[in-house]
Amino acid sequence: MATIIMIYGFLAVCLLMSLIKSKEKSKKALKVAGKALLKTAPSLLAVLGIVGLTLGILTAEAISGLVGAEAGFVATIIAAVLGAITLIPSLVAFPLAGSLLRSGATVMTISAFVTTLVMVGMVTAPMEMKILGKKFTLLRNGLGFLAALIIAGIMGVIL
Amino acid sequence: MMILKKFKLPILIGCIYVALAIFAPATAGRSAWVTWDYFKEMALIMPPVFLLMGLMEVWVPKDKIQKWLGSGSGIKGGLISLALGTLPTGPLYVAFPMTATLLRKGASIINMVIFLGSWAALKIPQLMVEIKFLGISFTGVRFVFTLTALVLMGFIMETILGRKSVMGWLPPENEEIMKKQAGKMKA
Numbered sequence: 377m378a379t380i381i382m383i384y385g386f387l388a389v390c391l392l393m394s395l396i397k398s399k400e401k402s403k404k405a406l407k408v409a410g411k412a413l414l415k416t417a418p419s420l421l422a423v424l425g426i427v428g429l430t431l432g433i434l435t436a437e438a439i440s441g442l443v444g445a446e447a448g449f450v451a452t453i454i455a456a457v458l459g460a461i462t463l464i465p466s467l468v469a470f471p472l473a474g475s476l477l478r479s480g481a482t483v484m485t486i487s488a489f490v491t492t493l494v495m496v497g498m499v500t501a502p503m504e505m506k507i508l509g510k511k512f513t514l515l516r517n518g519l520g521f522l523a524a525l526i527i528a529g530i531m532g533v534i535l
Numbered sequence: 536m537m538i539l540k541k542f543k544l545p546i547l548i549g550c551i552y553v554a555l556a557i558f559a560p561a562t563a564g565r566s567a568w569v570t571w572d573y574f575k576e577m578a579l580i581m582p583p584v585f586l587l588m589g590l591m592e593v594w595v596p597k598d599k600i601q602k603w604l605g606s607g608s609g610i611k612g613g614l615i616s617l618a619l620g621t622l623p624t625g626p627l628y629v630a631f632p633m634t635a636t637l638l639r640k641g642a643s644i645i646n647m648v649i650f651l652g653s654w655a656a657l658k659i660p661q662l663m664v665e666i667k668f669l670g671i672s673f674t675g676v677r678f679v680f681t682l683t684a685l686v687l688m689g690f691i692m693e694t695i696l697g698r699k700s701v702m703g704w705l706p707p708e709n710e711e712i713m714k715k716q717a718g719k720m721k722a
Contacts (some may be wrong), residue, residue: 378673379580379625380579380622382578382588382624383583383584383624383625384583386587387583387586390587390590391586394590394593394594396575397594399555399580401593401594402584402593403591404589404593404673405586405589405590405592405594406586406589407589408588408589408593408708409582409588409589409590409593409602410584410585410589411668411708412582412585412588412589412632413582413585414603416585416632418541418542418545420546420577420581420628421542421545421548422544422545422548423628423711424570424573424574424577425551425552426548426719427569427573428552428566428567428568428569428570428571428572428573429540429551429552429555429566431556431565431566431569432562432563432564432565432567432568433562433566433694434557435565440557449547451689466658466660466661466664466665468657468663470665470667471668472671473668473669474668474669477590477669483673486669486673487673487677490665490669490677491656491677494655494656494681495652495655495656495681496659497627497655497682500546500628500631500660502630503631504628506706507631507632507635507706508631508634508635508638508705508706509632509704509705509706511695511696511704512692512696512704512705515691515692515695516648516651516688516692519688519691519692520573520652520684520688523681523684523687523688524684526684527677527680527681527684530680531569531673531677531680533601534676535673535676
């Protein structure tokens with residue numbers, strides 16, 4: 377809620393300043409914004425639908441079942457993939473990761489889950505592609521996934 | 536036909552929901568609630584974000600962005616990107632249009648990879664929650680390695696994508712602006 381108030385407050389100040397300085401340019405800004413929003417609308421809807429599906433199917437219980445059922449390397453890979461495909465708010469994700477850690481999951485598995493969760497966004501990929509291009513999105517998420525696996529490996533060794 | 540093509544992904548997802556509603560109504564119900572929750576959030580956040588992007592497009596001069604975040608900005612540019620990313624702001628999808636605008640205004644790829652990456656992975660409020668549930672050493676180690684990885688990823692992406700100009704791979708924002716720029720280039 378605080379974020380939303382902040383964004384709207386900031387927008388109000390900017391919009392007012394823009395209107396005082398030039399009506400013409402403000403109009404142009406509105407046009408640019410409207411067009412960009414319309415263009416992104418289909419991928420926004422897609423992201424919404426995918427978020428619902430992944431969170432509806434992969435509930436916290438389902439994830440702990442999947443991660444907790446296997447051990448070692450397999451669990452780490454499963455955790456990394458689950459982290460990459462889900463989009464969980466941090467207030468839900470970190471308590472879940474903490475409880476998995478306490479119930480016996482390895483540090484490597486948990487760091488794989490947390491790192492891919494924050495670094496790779498498969499759910500938001502359709503939108504990222506629309507706005508930033510296919511190449512950029514695939515590179516950023518692909519490299520992010522690799523990096524997350526390496527980070528998990530290192531953290532498993534040193535922690 | 537055009538509209539159908541544009542909305543083919545949402546339509547496909549809609550079909551999955553219908554199938555789910557028939558075969559697993561409980562899951563479908565849960566999914567629908569989550570979607571509705573996120574829809575409310577997006578409906579509130581996206582319009583002001585796009586408006587801010589529009590204002591930035593019109594008002595912020597290109598040379599300023601180039602100077603602060605361009606390829607010559609060095610470590611200072613990286614630090615600015617990191618600071619902007621870690622600030623307590625909205626979800627990651629808010630950052631995509633911002634990144635596109637900054638790239639068009641001359642920000643370097645490496646800085647934008649750091650910006651997006653720290654927005655997603657190193658946000659200050661998120662780090663607080665992480666420290667609380669996973670401990671300070673876990674969070675600290677992850678922070679250091681993630682930041683290192685982001686810089687490396689930025690370098691790799693800069694070498695792969697940076698050979699071409701931004702126009703070569705970034706989707707156009709809208710046709711008018713593209714035409715204008717193309718016209719300028721010819722002239």
